[in-house]
Amino acid sequence: MRIFVTTAKGEEIAVQAVPGYSLAQAVYLSGFFDVPPLCSGHGAGISRCGRCRMRFEGLLAAFPASPRDMAVLGGQAVREGWRLACRIDCRELARHLEQADDPSGRDEKRAGVTLPNAVRIVDRNFEPAPLRGGGSGAELPEVLRVSKDADAGERTRKTTLAVDFGTTSICWKFSADREDSADARMVNPQMGAGSDIMSRLALAHPARELFGSGRERLRVLSAGALSRILDTVKAGARTDEIVVAGNPAMMYLLLGKDVSGLCAAPYKLDYRGGTREILPACPNLPPCWICPLISPFVGGDISAGYASLVFGGRAVARSRAQYPFLLADLGTNGEFILALDERRALAASLPLGPALEGMGLCCGSEAREGVITGFQLAPEGLRAKFFKNKPVEQAQGLSATAYLELLMHLLKLGLVDQDGHFKKPEAAGLPAETPLPLPLIRKLAGRLGGAPASSEAAWHIADNFYISSGDIEEILKIKAAFSLAVKTLVKEAGLTCGSLRAFYLAGALGSFVTPQALAVLGFVPEELLSRLVPAGNTALDGAALLAGKPELREKLIQWAALAHTLSLAGQEDFHNRFTEEMRFRF
Numbered sequence: 001m002r003i004f005v006t007t008a009k010g011e012e013i014a015v016q017a018v019p020g021y022s023l024a025q026a027v028y029l030s031g032f033f034d035v036p037p038l039c040s041g042h043g044a045g046i047s048r049c050g051r052c053r054m055r056f057e058g059l060l061a062a063f064p065a066s067p068r069d070m071a072v073l074g075g076q077a078v079r080e081g082w083r084l085a086c087r088i089d090c091r092e093l094a095r096h097l098e099q100a101d102d103p104s105g106r107d108e109k110r111a112g113v114t115l116p117n118a119v120r121i122v123d124r125n126f127e128p129a130p131l132r133g134g135g136s137g138a139e140l141p142e143v144l145r146v147s148k149d150a151d152a153g154e155r156t157r158k159t160t161l162a163v164d165f166g167t168t169s170i171c172w173k174f175s176a177d178r179e180d181s182a183d184a185r186m187v188n189p190q191m192g193a194g195s196d197i198m199s200r201l202a203l204a205h206p207a208r209e210l211f212g213s214g215r216e217r218l219r220v221l222s223a224g225a226l227s228r229i230l231d232t233v234k235a236g237a238r239t240d241e242i243v244v245a246g247n248p249a250m251m252y253l254l255l256g257k258d259v260s261g262l263c264a265a266p267y268k269l270d271y272r273g274g275t276r277e278i279l280p281a282c283p284n285l286p287p288c289w290i291c292p293l294i295s296p297f298v299g300g301d302i303s304a305g306y307a308s309l310v311f312g313g314r315a316v317a318r319s320r321a322q323y324p325f326l327l328a329d330l331g332t333n334g335e336f337i338l339a340l341d342e343r344r345a346l347a348a349s350l351p352l353g354p355a356l357e358g359m360g361l362c363c364g365s366e367a368r369e370g371v372i373t374g375f376q377l378a379p380e381g382l383r384a385k386f387f388k389n390k391p392v393e394q395a396q397g398l399s400a401t402a403y404l405e406l407l408m409h410l411l412k413l414g415l416v417d418q419d420g421h422f423k424k425p426e427a428a429g430l431p432a433e434t435p436l437p438l439p440l441i442r443k444l445a446g447r448l449g450g451a452p453a454s455s456e457a458a459w460h461i462a463d464n465f466y467i468s469s470g471d472i473e474e475i476l477k478i479k480a481a482f483s484l485a486v487k488t489l490v491k492e493a494g495l496t497c498g499s500l501r502a503f504y505l506a507g508a509l510g511s512f513v514t515p516q517a518l519a520v521l522g523f524v525p526e527e528l529l530s531r532l533v534p535a536g537n538t539a540l541d542g543a544a545l546l547a548g549k550p551e552l553r554e555k556l557i558q559w560a561a562l563a564h565t566l567s568l569a570g571q572e573d574f575h576n577r578f579t580e581e582m583r584f585r586f
């Protein structure tokens with residue numbers, strides 16, 4: 001079955017609606033469109049962002065709306081035909097079309113959807129992997145789009161490409177770029193499969209081959225992303241090698257490996273990285289050196305981050321890390337390394353959901369131009385801080401760091417308690433020493449109300465922006481995973497938090513977070529506050545370092561082989577301990 005997909009600009013492409021895929025997966029895994037950062041997936045935070053919305057037209061115009069459509073999109077949008085495409089299995093669409101009253105024939109009144117304004121066609125000529133369940137042959141594409149780099153006969157200047165292949169975003173840097181140039185970034189095109197690692201693995205699992213070659217789709221999209229990045233190389237440069245840092249799932253999918261060992265307990269890692277690979281069926285791409293993987297959910301992003309801190313990447317150009325230190329790389333998965341000395345390290349990981357990447361929170365957004373990235377107290381109450389200090393009249397959303405800082409202030413003002421509950425205005429027990437005058441706090445307390453189109457309580461920042469009780473719960477889950485990982489690692493090593501020389505924060509929180517917010521919210525103890533270091537994208541720094549200094553690679557491979565991984569979720573009493581950590585207190 002084909003669905004005709006139209007962009008807001010009126011361009012139309014037909015995609016196959018594959019049984020077993022959601023409509024969002026069918027459209028965004030086609031490879032034709034830029035994927036918005038979606039919140040859907042396995043686990044927390046699903047179906048809250050509304051970014052998967054599509055307007056149903058033609059034979060689909062009468063497709064029934066669900067209560068979730070109403071809650072997320074609102075009645076007006078639903079009446080206009082918008083639906084959440086992440087919630088609809090293509091089989092339901094097929095059933096609807098079977099029953100549709102279609103006297104004039106399907107070719108005239110076609111099944112169509114229109115995408116939101118922000119979605120563009122990224123590659124009209126993209127060749128997606130054929131779908132078995134979709135009706136076409138099973139042959140895989142042999143050659144991806146040829147990189148401009150491949151035919152650059154006259155190009156003489158060599159450059160290497162460092163890539164942080166994250167679950168949400170892909171960031172990169174060419175060695176030929178100026179050292180201080182901004183890192184380039186794109187949404188990982190695998191996002192169409194879902195926001196978290198498990199949704200990608202589920203799609204790529206051999207059992208899903210019946211529905212469509214999910215693994216091949218994700219492989220082709222991953223390699224296609226590298227191909228698009230290579231197209232951006234500066235004139236006169238030729239890329240000889242790509243150094244890729246990413247978690248094991250991303251690396252397996254990029255290399256087209258069987259992901260069975262990562263999908264279910266007992267998890268196992270058959271491939272450990274630290275090798276130079278030619279991507280399958282991509283002879284035009286230069287070889288990729290894959291940063292060493294440590295265990296099934298602790299990967300090359302954190303080993304590259306470690307290299308950056310210890311061998312001297314950009315993040316710590318002025319002072320190299322001293323042992324013992326903690327490094328946390330936080331995204332949809334939280335990866336932690338407690339480095340004890342040059343040879344010994346403990347590793348751990350826990351799923352965090354998409355909230356830290358700005359997805360799944362009611363007004364959440366990735367940190368970018370026009371987005372609020374924090375709040376500070378001001379005489380008038382709370383004042384927003386914008387991305388790169390560039391305020392705009394109409395904010396585009398709140399980043400995860402903005403949510404954390406907002407919660408920090410609400411906690412300090414007594415408007416949220418340590419269990420994450422809003423305090424009602426009349427019950428707001430005001431702290432003895434208030435950071436704002438009492439009348440102003442009472443006025444702020446009056447902003448507590450309901451979230452638009454849902455039954456959740458919400459505290460309103462401004463007309464269109466609020467934090468809901470559901471948002472706070474998502475953040476509490478992240479806090480619980482975080483503090484549990486820190487406590488367990490430190491205890492297992494026989495240390496105390498006070499004995500750590502530094503705690504480096506990388507990933508989604510690494511660039512914009514205010515350490516004080518993490519201490520107030522109980523992610524870390526107060527005593528660590530002065531040693532919390534937002535370290536930026538250490539994975540990319542490390543990849544760039546390893547690209548420029550290949551002699552460091554063997555050292556890192558040996559270090560990764562010695563690192564010992566703790567299974568946090570497998571520990572006795574994990575669930576009780578996790579529940580205990582669901583408080584804004586360390």
Ligand code: FES
Pocket residue numbers: 038039040046047048049050051052053072084085086087
């Ligand atoms: S509501 Fe569908 S992806 Fe977020």
